[in-house]
Amino acid sequence: MQIQKNFQGKDTESNIKNKPLPPGSFGLPLIGETIALAWDIHSFYRQRLKKYGPVFKTHLFGKPVIVFIGPEAFTFFLNQEYFTREDGNPQPVRELLDWDALPLLDGEEHRRRKRLILQAFTPQAFDKYIPVMEQNAAYYLERWEKLGSFTWLNEYRKMCASLSNALFVGRSPGSESEAVGKIMDTFIKGFSAVPINLGFNGYGKALKSRDWLLSYLDRAIAQHQEQPQQDILGVLLAARGDDGSTLTEDQLRREVLHLFFAAYSGFYVALTLLSLTLAQHPEIMARARQEVNQYAADGALNMEKLQKLVYLEQITKEIRRFYPINAATFFAKVKTDCEYKDFRIPKGWGAVAGIHTTMHMPQVFSEPESFKPCRFAPEQFATLPPNSYVPQGGGAKDGHRCPGEDMITVLLKVMAVHLLRRYTWELLPQNLEFNRDLFPTPRDGLKVRFGIYSP
Template sequence: MWAVFFGALITISITHWIYRWRNPRCNGTLPPGSMGLPLIGETLQFFAPNTSCDIPPFIRERMKRYGPIFRTNLVGRPVVVSTDPDLNYFIFQQEGQLFQSWYPDTFTEIFGRQNVGSLHGIMYKYLKNMVLNLFGPESLKKMLPEVEQTTSKRLQLWSHQESVELKEATATMIFDLTAKKLISYDQENSSENLRENFVAFIQGLISFPLDIPGTAYHECLQGRKKAMRMLKNLLQERRANPRKHQSDFFDYVLEELQKDRTILTEEIALDLMFVLLFASFETTSLALTLAVKFLSDHPLVLKKLTEEHEEILKNRENANSGLTWKEYKSMKFTFQVINETVRLANIVPGIFRKALRDIQFKGFTIPAGWAIMVCPPAVHLNPAKYEDPLAFNPWRWEGMEFNGASKNFMAFGGGMRFCVGTEFTKSLCEREIERKRETVRENNVHYDLNFSGGKQSKEEILFELLVYNFQVVIKFSSRRETKGTTLHNHTPER
């Protein structure tokens, strides 16, 4: 008798719990959607790989079924997903009042619980100003010649190799440059390979959060631990042997840590270093790889880009001088190419916030404490805003000026958390693109590299763009330039 009673009680309790899971309490009308399975929600579907440039299937299918605003559950957390430009804009404008930055526990575990994305108020503003000291426009004006020199040297180095996998090579170049500016790190003079730890970290970044040996997520966490240990050792070494003059961001951080009543802690400083190293090279290298691929597929874009760069060289008083800040800011079509590349790249699949109180919007209620995921890919590929949204068309940006985010463009975030490294990313993209003066012949892409700031190089480096299984590979050949010689088609071995 008692067994039947307790069995019935347990069944009723489980049924009630499942019902409450699928139908959360709300002081109004929730957006339509499904909360998925108990405990895990729709996490498995969300993390399913997407091998196209289109809107992820998880988002696209639910937009079609529920509309631009819908609810789901990810890693045990109720989430409202927004593909609605008006709601996205409202969220960014009301940050700090109705919304605050938030990311799932698995993300904070990966990036650190004191990472800049998880901090708010005075602490966030303080860190933002610190980063602007490194990546702000004034600092970039001074850094631009170094960026130009680094890209030129690295391209020359690549030309002596039989082939180069562009994404990997570009990521290495940017990491080396950023690590030098941040912590004066030099791989050749170090006993440990810092970037290898970041590679392990990145490979498991967007994976199901299962922390057991053998899983990508476990390797991701291990990569972070090793990288953080290296950064902590470097910080301790710098403390033990301080420099007389500030030469990198680490020196600046140490000065801040030593100030009286500083709000900066060592944990926050190390998490900041980790995030800056990751954000500066991984996202930029992906955008650059896609830019090269897009340019190889669109000769008219390439022609227009080349004309813009040649016009700048023609107007220089000294043809051998490096790029000036004025020239950099005048490259309107180049920035159109960059905007179009990052629009299609959709490097950031989601931007997370949390509702601080019940929010009423377009007849729906977003309950206090719920997470909101702004979905940039759905905005950037919206056919109502972008004609033929999957087409690479830099001319669609003609006449537009973007100094921040808008309702229909948020590749660099939005609101008070607009990416402070945007200008740094654009400068890297511009330098890489400008250093490749290409002519396209049938299916082969040849690059006539100019290594001398406008002066014609004595040696022409030819290389072909190959695409194997979503990897962009460059295959090189070279020949000495002779008077009257024409550039012939070159087909390397497959």
């Protein structure tokens, strides 16, 4: 029998077997702690971190799971010697993603496919997408200027449905694109619904929405093959690996489905939080506006201009660290008995790493509950421990980090520039507590009074 080495370098299998399991609770028979997770996913991880520490056991979706929180634990979780994404995720997640997409893969096939997809998320590719972002921004800014007062979350949902539709399948902004957002919302709700397909319930509706979106993408792929376009789908159709390999049509439709819904939800949540942050911190808004006036006061944007907006980038990073956006990674499976911090990690168990909780560890981020963009000044960002800033996952680019991570930064900068060049806004009376959605946002949707900026 081969003896497995563990994280701390010991090499006796019997020694691992004699180690205790991490602290934690398996919850109720059969259902474990799944209901508590579904009720409030962010509180689930925060409360158990406080009670048990950075590694604990639980029982989710029918199997025992080890949770890892903090930079060191997150790094251990990413070690493919011990963990694999293959068959690691609950059946409902795999079914919603149509069984075959990057979050569900590992090994050489994952790396091959990831490298192809990353070709659509380079600085050169972003220069092709920025005009699309600006066109969508102009369309909705004109609308908001006329409205004067509105609920921004609703407006950002419409805008980001249009933007995702434009970036991924080449559609124009407007009501047709906004309708795709409603289908996307139904699909996303399936990830936190009771995983029983009754057709008319939340999970059943999510599966129908998945099928509609896949058919929609099939039509878009056929159109792009007839008439190539310079959007994300067009780049992915043309992507070639070093060995000449490409994405098959089945792989392409599933990967674009995954990227499409991740972009849509990531876009509208991040933009809502950007607008909330600038309204709540007038000193941050003033400094950001000054930077925009200095480096991007007018004219079309490109990557060269955006890269000069250093303070604005610090704001975008702190938004993704500070707010409870992503609670955890996708799930993995333990490949072999191993050890972490003198705890036994059994083969065959599930595993997951906390994202938001990792970025709120006071040992790394002082005063983690304070919003401080300065913590991401280039010299400070460079000294952060590995896998301490993990808003879209950690590790190498061709690993399990979200391929669209840099695109979120670009979009936030583009939208901030267009807002700060001309507009100002103030919060209206409302409840600013966050809801318990998979991607939490202010309960009242961020009600604002919007108008022209006057120095």
